[in-house]
Amino acid sequence: MSEFQDPLAQKETPKAAFQQIFKIWKPHFVSLMIGIVFSLIALALGLTLMASAGGKIAFAAMGMAIISSVFLKMLGGGRLCMRYVERLYTHNVMFKAIADLRVWFFSKLSKGAAAGLGFRHSGDVLSRLVSDIETLDGLYLRLMLPFAGSILTFIVLLVIIGSIHIPLAVCVAGLYFLAGFVCPIISALITKKHGQTLLHSVAQLRISVLDFIHGLREIRAFGAESRIEDLLEDREKVLFYKQFHQAKKIALMSFISFVLSQIAVLLVLAAALNIGFHGIGAAHIVVCLFLVITAFEVVIPLTRAGGLTGQIINAATRVVGVNQDHVDNIPKGTEQAPEQTDIQFNHLGFQWDKNQPFVYRDLNLTILQGQRVAIIGPSGAGKSTLAALLLKVIVPQEGNITLGGKDIALISEDSVRTKIAWLSQNTHLFDDTIRQNLLLSHPQATDDELWQALSEAAVADVVKAMPDGLDTWLGEGGIKVSGGQGRRIALARTLLSKAPILLLDEPTTGLDADTEAEFFNILNQVASNRTIILIAHRLTGVEKLDKVWRLSDTRLISLN
Known part of the structure; x- marks a missing residue:
C-alpha cells in the first residue's frame, strides 16, 4: 500500500x-x-x-x-x-x-x-x-x-x-x-x-x-x-x-x-x-x-x-x-534543471497536516549521479512521501531538496520531471494500443526506439508475437496481458523517457517471486548510466545496489 x-x-x-x-x-x-x-x-x-x-x-x-x-x-x-x-x-x-x-x-x-x-x-x-x-x-x-x-x-x-x-x-x-x-x-x-x-x-x-x-x-x-x-x-x-x-x-x-x-x-x-x-x-x-x-x-x-x-x-x-491545499503551496519555479543530477535532501522535515506528527525531521540523504540505491522500510514509514517530494508534488515544511546543486523550488515542475522517470506500484496501462501507452513518456519516439525499449524490458518477443504488434489493444488497465507482461511494458515506457533518474516505487507489487526476480534481473542489465532509486518494503537479494537505507521512526539508517 x-x-x-x-x-x-x-x-x-x-x-x-x-x-x-x-x-x-x-x-x-x-x-x-x-x-x-x-x-x-x-x-x-x-x-x-x-x-x-x-x-x-x-x-x-x-x-x-x-x-x-x-x-x-x-x-x-x-x-x-x-x-x-x-x-x-x-x-x-x-x-x-x-x-x-x-x-x-x-x-x-x-x-x-x-x-x-x-x-x-x-x-x-x-x-x-x-x-x-x-x-x-x-x-x-x-x-x-x-x-x-x-x-x-x-x-x-x-x-x-x-x-x-x-x-x-x-x-x-x-x-x-x-x-x-x-x-x-x-x-x-x-x-x-x-x-x-x-x-x-x-x-x-x-x-x-x-x-x-x-x-x-x-x-x-x-x-x-x-x-x-x-x-x-x-x-x-x-x-x-x-x-x-x-x-x-x-x-x-x-x-x-x-x-x-x-x-x-x-x-x-x-x-x-x-x-x-x-x-x-x-x-x-x-x-x-x-x-x-x-x-x-x-x-x-x-x-x-x-x-x-x-x-x-x-x-x-x-x-x-x-487540490487547493497543494497547488498553491508548491513553488512554481522558472529555472531549468542542471545537467548534473546529484540529489541531496538537506535537513528535511515534512508533515501532511499541521495537526499530524512529522513524517520525518532533519532528514539528510545524498544520492550521487549514476548510483543505484534502495530505500526500504515498513508501510507508513514515509518512503513514497520521499518520492512525492522529489517529484515536486508536495513541498517540505523544513529544509530543501537540491538537484545538481540547485534547489528544486527554483526549478520548474516540468523541468524537474524531465529528469525523473517514475514507475509506481500502481502503474496504469491505458485502454489503448501498446504504441500509445509507450509514447506517453516520449511522444516523438520512433518505432526503432519503441522496440529498443521493449527489448531492454525483455518484452519485445511477447509484443512481436501479438497479431497487431505495437498496435495491439491492451484493454482497460492492460487486461489483455499478464501482470508480469504489463509491468514490463510499463518499465519499457519508463526507460523510453530517457530521463537520467529512474524512480521505482514498489515496482514489483503484486508479482510472484519468480516474476519479481526476473524483473530485477532485467533492471540490472539496463540503465547502467542512470541513477536508480528503488523504494521497497524489502529486498529480494538479486538487486545490484551501491547504497541501501532503511527508513524508520523518521530517520534514515545506512545498511552498508
Missing part, C-alpha cells in the same frame, strides 16, 4: 469559486451575453404576443379590429423562431464553456497532489469531473437566463399595467416580485446546506460502485455478492431520501409561487368586477389577464432553479477546490 494520504482539501469560498469559473468562461463572455439577449427577445415576443392576443379578442368582442391577425401570426412565428435560436445558441455556448471548465479541471488535477499519485478516490474525482461540472451548466441555463427574463417581465408588468391602472400594477408587480425573486432566494437558502450533503452522497455512491467493480473478483471469490448488493442498496436509499427531501422543499416553494400567481389573476378578475380596482375598461382587463398569466409562467422554473442553487454553489466549490 502507498503511504500517500488524502489531506483535507482547503475549503474554497463560493465567491472565490464563482470568480474562478467566470474567469475560465471569460473568452465566452460575449457569446453568453448574446445568448441572454436572444432569450430576452424571445421572452419579449412571447409577452407581446399574449398581450396583443388579449387585445384582439377584447376589441373583436367590441366590434373593433385594431390588431390584425397578420400581426399576431408574425409575432407567433417570430417567437417560435427566436425560441429555437435561443435554445440552440445558449446550449451550444454552454457546452463550449463547460468543455473549457473540464479542461481547466483536468489541468489543475494533473498538476496537483491528486495527479494519479494516490491522493484521491477515483470515484470522487469522477464525480467532480462529471456530476459537479454538469450541475454548473444550470448556473447559466437555469439561473442567469431565467433571472434576466424575470427582470424584463417585472419591468413589462409595471410599464404596461401601470399605463392602464397604477394600483393594480403595483399589486401585481409586488406579487410577481415575491414569486419571482423572494421565493427562489428562500428556496436557495433552504436547500444550500442540503445541496452539499446531496452532492457528497452522489460522490460516495460513485466511489462505492467503482470500488466494488474493481474488487469484483474478490467479491465473487468470497461469495459476498448479496452483501455488497445490500450495501449499495442502502447507500442508494440514503441518496434517494436526500433527493426526495430536497424535492419536497422545492415543491413547497413552487406551490407558494403558484398560489401567488393565482392571487395575481384573481386581482385582475376582481378589477373586471370593479372590486378594489375601478375604472378599467373591458379590453384592458383582457390584456392585463393575458399578460399576467404569461408573465407568471416564467416564475415556476425560476423557483425550481432557486432550489438547485445550493447544489450549484457546492458544485462550484468542489470543482474549483480540487
